[in-house]
Amino acid sequence: MDDMPDMPDMPDMPGMNTTMNSTMNMDMSYMHMTFFWGKNTIFLFNNWPGPDTAMYFLALIAIFGFASLAELMSQCRLIRPSWNRTAIELAKTGMHMVRIGLYYLTMLAVMSFNGGVFIVAVTGHAFAFFIYGSAFFKREKEYGRMAVGDCSSSSG
DSSP states (O other), X not given: OTTSOOOXXXXXXXXXXXXHHHHHHHHHTTOOSSOBOOSOEXXXXXXXXXXXXXXXXXXXXXXXXXXXXXXXXXXXXXXXXXXXXXXXXXXXXXXXXXXXXXXXXXXXXXXXXBXXXXXXXXXXXXXXXXXXXXSTTSOHHHHHHOOTTOOOOOOO
């Protein structure tokens, strides 16, 4: 390393003072880049859930709900063929938008690298798939005639 030339110092950016630089460095030190365990974390929103244990568990329930609802929307056919074509396409577009939004919220929460959040998100997806996507809860005679992804149990 001694044979490498010295790199010139980077000039200060206009408008940035040393207080702002030290604040940015301090904030960056709290970001985890590996999985960790603990309730003192922040994800999705600034200062949420914070250090409160009850809020952490509420946040885990919310992530479980986001993941489960996104999986439910992927597995079920909620639009009825009796609707007119415009209504069907608008409903499909709206449901796609909500589903992708839920996937992104879940992904952003997992990017907090909190092990509990990761486990709850994966469990939420798996639980909803088991309930709505697998054939486990469908009666055998219904399973033979049900369309893939049809979550209704009404006879047709």
